[in-house]
Amino acid sequence: MFQGLVSGLAAGGTFAALGLLLTAMYRLTATVNLAVAATGVAGVYVMAALAGTGWPYWAAALAGVAAGALVSAGCGLVMTRWFAESGPQTRTAVSIAQLIGIIALAYIAFGDEPRVLPNPAAGRVATLAGVVVTQGAVVLLALAVVIGAGTSLLLTRTPLGLRLRAMAERPVTTELLGIGTRALTVTVWALAGALSSLVLLVVAPVRSSDILSLSMLIVPACAAALLGGLRRLAGALAGGLALGLLEGVLAGSAVVQQYRDVVPFAAILLILVWSRRREVWDASR
Amino acid sequence: MRRADGPVARRTVAGVPLDGPVARWAVAGVLAAAAAYGLAAGLPAYWVFLAMSAVISGVLLQSLGVVAGQAGMVSLCQMAFAAIGAWTTAQLNVWGVPGGLYVWLPLAGLAAVPFGLLIGLPALRLRGVHLAIVTLGFAATVDVVMAANSFPGVSQGVVVGRPAGLTSDRQYFLLCCGVFALVAVALALVRRTRLGASWRALKESERATAAAGTSVPAAKLSAFAVSAFIAGVSGALLAGQLAMVVSRNFDPGQSLVAYAVAVMAGAHHAEGALVGGALGVLVSELLRRLGVPQQWANVVFAVGAVQAMTQGSGMSDGLRAALRARRARRSDARHADTGPGVSAAAGPEAPALAADGRRAALRIERVSVRYGQVVAVDDVGLTVLAGEVHGLVGPNGAGKSSLVDAISGFVPTGGGLVEVGGVAVAGARGGAAVHRRARAGLRRTFQQDRVPVGLSVREYLRFAARRALSDAELEEGLAGLVTAAPGDPIAALDVGARRLLEVAGTLLARPAIAVLDEPAAGLGHAESERLGAWLRRVPARYGAAVLLIEHDLDLVRAACTGVTVLDFGRVVAQGPPAEVFAEPRVLRAYLGEEPAA
Numbered sequence: 032m033f034q035g036l037v038s039g040l041a042a043g044g045t046f047a048a049l050g051l052l053l054t055a056m057y058r059l060t061a062t063v064n065l066a067v068a069a070t071g072v073a074g075v076y077v078m079a080a081l082a083g084t085g086w087p088y089w090a091a092a093l094a095g096v097a098a099g100a101l102v103s104a105g106c107g108l109v110m111t112r113w114f115a116e117s118g119p120q121t122r123t124a125v126s127i128a129q130l131i132g133i134i135a136l137a138y139i140a141f142g143d144e145p146r147v148l149p150n151p152a153a154g155r156v157a158t159l160a161g162v163v164v165t166q167g168a169v170v171l172l173a174l175a176v177v178i179g180a181g182t183s184l185l186l187t188r189t190p191l192g193l194r195l196r197a198m199a200e201r202p203v204t205t206e207l208l209g210i211g212t213r214a215l216t217v218t219v220w221a222l223a224g225a226l227s228s229l230v231l232l233v234v235a236p237v238r239s240s241d242i243l244s245l246s247m248l249i250v251p252a253c254a255a256a257l258l259g260g261l262r263r264l265a266g267a268l269a270g271g272l273a274l275g276l277l278e279g280v281l282a283g284s285a286v287v288q289q290y291r292d293v294v295p296f297a298a299i300l301l302i303l304v305w306s307r308r309r310e311v312w313d314a315s316r
Numbered sequence: 317m318r319r320a321d322g323p324v325a326r327r328t329v330a331g332v333p334l335d336g337p338v339a340r341w342a343v344a345g346v347l348a349a350a351a352a353y354g355l356a357a358g359l360p361a362y363w364v365f366l367a368m369s370a371v372i373s374g375v376l377l378q379s380l381g382v383v384a385g386q387a388g389m390v391s392l393c394q395m396a397f398a399a400i401g402a403w404t405t406a407q408l409n410v411w412g413v414p415g416g417l418y419v420w421l422p423l424a425g426l427a428a429v430p431f432g433l434l435i436g437l438p439a440l441r442l443r444g445v446h447l448a449i450v451t452l453g454f455a456a457t458v459d460v461v462m463a464a465n466s467f468p469g470v471s472q473g474v475v476v477g478r479p480a481g482l483t484s485d486r487q488y489f490l491l492c493c494g495v496f497a498l499v500a501v502a503l504a505l506v507r508r509t510r511l512g513a514s515w516r517a518l519k520e521s522e523r524a525t526a527a528a529g530t531s532v533p534a535a536k537l538s539a540f541a542v543s544a545f546i547a548g549v550s551g552a553l554l555a556g557q558l559a560m561v562v563s564r565n566f567d568p569g570q571s572l573v574a575y576a577v578a579v580m581a582g583a584h585h586a587e588g589a590l591v592g593g594a595l596g597v598l599v600s601e602l603l604r605r606l607g608v609p610q611q612w613a614n615v616v617f618a619v620g621a622v623q624a625m626t627q628g629s630g631m632s633d634g635l636r637a638a639l640r641a642r643r644a645r646r647s648d649a650r651h652a653d654t655g656p657g658v659s660a661a662a663g664p665e666a667p668a669l670a671a672d673g674r675r676a677a678l679r680i681e682r683v684s685v686r687y688g689q690v691v692a693v694d695d696v697g698l699t700v701l702a703g704e705v706h707g708l709v710g711p712n713g714a715g716k717s718s719l720v721d722a723i724s725g726f727v728p729t730g731g732g733l734v735e736v737g738g739v740a741v742a743g744a745r746g747g748a749a750v751h752r753r754a755r756a757g758l759r760r761t762f763q764q765d766r767v768p769v770g771l772s773v774r775e776y777l778r779f780a781a782r783r784a785l786s787d788a789e790l791e792e793g794l795a796g797l798v799t800a801a802p803g804d805p806i807a808a809l810d811v812g813a814r815r816l817l818e819v820a821g822t823l824l825a826r827p828a829i830a831v832l833d834e835p836a837a838g839l840g841h842a843e844s845e846r847l848g849a850w851l852r853r854v855p856a857r858y859g860a861a862v863l864l865i866e867h868d869l870d871l872v873r874a875a876c877t878g879v880t881v882l883d884f885g886r887v888v889a890q891g892p893p894a895e896v897f898a899e900p901r902v903l904r905a906y907l908g909e910e911p912a913a
Contacts, residue, residue, distance in 0.1 A: 063445045065452070113626045120390065120444035125622055127392065127448070128576050132618030134569060135611035243569050250456050253449045261445075289464040296453035300438060303450060307441045312726065313522040314764075 037162040039279015044171025045234045047271025048178055050255025052223050054267045055182040059219045061199040062122045066106055066130040067227050069246040073133060074099025074228025075235045076141045079148055088149055096228045103224020107217045115202050137242045150236035167233050174230055179264045251295040257302050352493035356486045364485050366597050371492040372553045374593030376574060377583040378499050379546035385584025387539040388519030389439055390448040392571050396458035397428040397544045399566035401551030407468040409476045416479030417556050424552035425545040432544025436537040455568035462563035475559040492553055499546055500586035513771055513779035515539050520768035528780045529754035573614055576621035582630020591631060677702045677861035678829040683732030685718045692718040694885040700829060703855040705862040707872040710882035711905055716865050720831055724760045725750040737828035757828035767806055767814040774802035780821025793824045796850050812838045823858045831863045836871050848874030
């Protein structure tokens with residue numbers, strides 16, 4: 032049991048970090064960016080390709096993060112250019128199309144053979160209950176906290192955050208006030224891509240090297256974000272951690288091990304149906 | 317649904333000239349059958365296999381056309397439904413269930429239906445983003461389960477057998493075409509029924525759908541059930557085509573791609589689904605020949621879907637709009653002399669007013685609406701007699717719309733009583749659902765434009781009236797109110813016309829009471845005057861009483877025999893318009909402190 036919890040720390044950090052990115056992007060850009068994990072995957076593969084040609088790891092990783100930022104900024108550009116006034120449903124559908132596009136381009140550029148990814152944080156930090164806590168787990172948890180705290184500060188303490196929130200909630204009104212934030216919004220997208228790349232650089236070597244299954248990390252990330260109602264950062268952090276720990280515990284039992292990926296779906300369903308049980312109608316009036 | 321194909325079908329046969337839609341459909345059907353047979357006989361074997369794949373994915377896209385295209389709900393798990401269909405087929409094959417694929421196909425579809433309903437249930441509360449996440453999660457889950465348990469027969473090397481008559485790929489291709497056509501025709505028939513209209517109405521507004529007397533949960537669940545059935549059948553077809561399927565054939569990535577292709581091609585029309593399926597196959601075949609990686613196809617579809625979303629419509633919509641424009645030009649030239657004109661047919665006989673003539677069409681008592689601490693409607697009582705046009709006026713924020721929401725069932729009445737034609741629809745122990753009140757004879761319109769743009773004028777009026785309407789009745793219902801022909805798509809009407817169309821549909825339903833929420837908003841002065849005269853005649857023409865919520869006091873004076881004034885959620889005056897509008901309290905409520913005029 033306790034062993035399971037410890038081994039679920041890395042997954043928990045991953046889900047929390049990605050869930051926080053989703054939440055932050057929803058509040059700052061009014062988009063549920065289902066491609067956020069995929070942009071990170073693009074970063075990971077750029078790193079792997081460069082490292083394969085003899086680049087030192089840190090330089091390749093840096094280039095990977097930059098690539099992730101670039102891909103995400105491209106997605107953000109499409110979103111702000113053509114869908115600035117579309118409803119959330121259309122914007123989600125657009126991000127689905129972007130997800131497909133990124134996965135396909137990644138397969139084209141990097142092939143679909145599984146590859147060994149260099150692990151930047153393989154060292155052990157401590158041994159708890161006979162389970163090794165890797166540096167990766169600690170880094171992921173730290174990343175989650177940093178993303179959460181950083182977003183929270185940006186949203187509540189800075190004029191920039193205020194502008195971005197205004198832009199996300201009432202784009203037309205904000206522009207009528209003379210605040211042009213399209214460039215800022217694209218910057219938020221780029222930043223999210225870079226952070227997602229960082230997360231995936233750490234998690235990919237220990238989880239999977241398959242482009243599709245890494246991109247599908249979006250499912251548990253969504254579950255985490257929904258625990259916070261796509262608005263509360265603390266909820267997303269706690270939700271991600273809880274899901275990861277749960278996955279770790281389930282992985283300990285051979286019977287349910289192969290079904291552990293079902294957990295996020297069940298969690299999503301329960302959370303959503305409960306939190307939106309009063310949403311009988313589509314419009315408020 | 318219930319009576320739709322009786323009168324509707326008879327009239328389309330009897331009333332339509334030989335070059336009408338029936339003949340057109342027959343010609344299209346014969347041509348399609350000939351084309352399918354020609355392809356099966358003439359294509360090289362390799363291309364027959366590809367064409368088969370195209371048609372099968374066309375069937376899958378039709379399933380998306382129902383749930384996403386028509387009903388407007390995001391579904392990212394169609395491949396999961398297909399996988400369930402394929403799994404069922406493989407299992408039936410292992411068990412050796414008699415009848416072969418002919419029997420297995422519908423059974424596979426039926427096996428997917430419970431899962432469709434399962435996803436439909438959360439869709440009763442979840443929309444848009446949330447529904448997308450849930451369906452994506454479901455797709456991932458089914459993938460995990462299918463990967464953990466290999467398909468029946470795979471480990472023993474048992475292949476899905478084809479029955480006699482389907483053994484060659486050419487024969488199987490014809491079966492796929494037949495299934496595609498069957499699904500297309502069935503969906504085209506459903507499209508004409510109220511069920512089909514309810515799906516498209518759902519896409520526009522759930523509130524308006526319920527207010528038209530249609531159960532929103534039933535519409536949503538039926539859309540998901542039908543969609544899952546079709547997707548399940550497509551999975552079974554795939555199992556028959558490939559003889560052995562594995563979970564990789566149905567990975568969640570493909571559900572995403574299917575959604576993108578459905579958006580791009582406009583899969584809610586059969587030709588869109590077919591074009592989408594063909595594109596999928598052709599693009600990947602082209603890439604293969606050019607030696608370009610297959611994944612480029614998905615890039616193409618992703619870009620195509622984004623492009624379609626910037627346009628707001630898929631390829632099939634563009635095609636149909638172009639065809640309609642061409643047909644309209646031709647028929648304009650032919651019917652130039654007929655002219656519009658009101659139908660000469662005798663107007664519908666208004667049902668005689670109740671013997672006493674003074675029965676209450678709507679009676680409400682002690683209705684209160686609270687939002688948290690705010691009391692929007694405070695203990696309001698109001699009676700609209702049969703045969704009366706009653707005005708409900710008051711300044712902004714007086715609680716008029718909240719009262720209408722309470723009467724029609726969107727918010728609780730706070731224990732207040734609502735009676736329609738003497739039958740209680742809400743009381744101390746809660747009230748009936750919105751669609752039940754509508755069916756009981758309480759109809760309402762909305763301030764917002766909530767007329768479904770996916771319907772034609774005729775389809776909308778039949779949907780709203782909940783009965784088959786003859787063209788004479790349609791013309792009669794539109795006459796003097798909206799200048800639109802029954803065949804016009806609603807998307808082509810301006811917002812003012814749409815709202816008047818909503819009024820027409822509401823009254824064609826022959827309700828006991830029609831609650832019209834600011835029907836004149838956005839109309840010019842002359843139009844508004846015309847509407848006033850028209851509304852005055854409503855009780856005599858339709859036997860319906862009217863509760864008119866309106867800001868335009870001239871219109872209220874012209875149309876109403878009685879008026880109720882609300883201010884701060886309370887009734888401040890009630891009576892004939894001339895008296896009420898002279899009262900100082902009313903003037904104060906409207907004009908501030910000075911009762912000058």
